[in-house]
Amino acid sequence: MRWKVTVIVRLKEGLNDPEGRVIGNALRNLGYAVENLRVPKYFEFELESEKPEREVEEMCRKLLANPLIHNYEYSIEPVS
Numbered sequence: 775m776r777w778k779v780t781v782i783v784r785l786k787e788g789l790n791d792p793e794g795r796v797i798g799n800a801l802r803n804l805g806y807a808v809e810n811l812r813v814p815k816y817f818e819f820e821l822e823s824e825k826p827e828r829e830v831e832e833m834c835r836k837l838l839a840n841p842l843i844h845n846y847e848y849s850i851e852p853v854s
Contacts, residue, residue, distance in 0.1 A: 776853040777826045781817040783839045783846045826850045 785791050791812045798811035817838060822827050830848050839846040 777821045778851045778853050779821050780849040783815040783844050831853050
């Protein structure tokens with residue numbers, strides 16, 4: 775079966791997000807009142823699998839996220 779997968783990977787709370795800090799500063803310099811901007815990684819792909827949850831979980835643990843510094847969430851939907 776074919777699945778559409780979306781994975782979002784974020785730094786754990788309290789960890790420094792240099793990219794988010796730079797973008798947040800630039801937005802504030804433009805006059806926007808933003809705070810605590812963070813930049814997650816967003817992955818979207820299609821997967822052919824009979825066990826998509828198991829495979830996506832493995833992908834996250836092995837490559838897409840570092841469990842020491844990242845939290846992740848994903849959604850899996852059948853492709854019509």
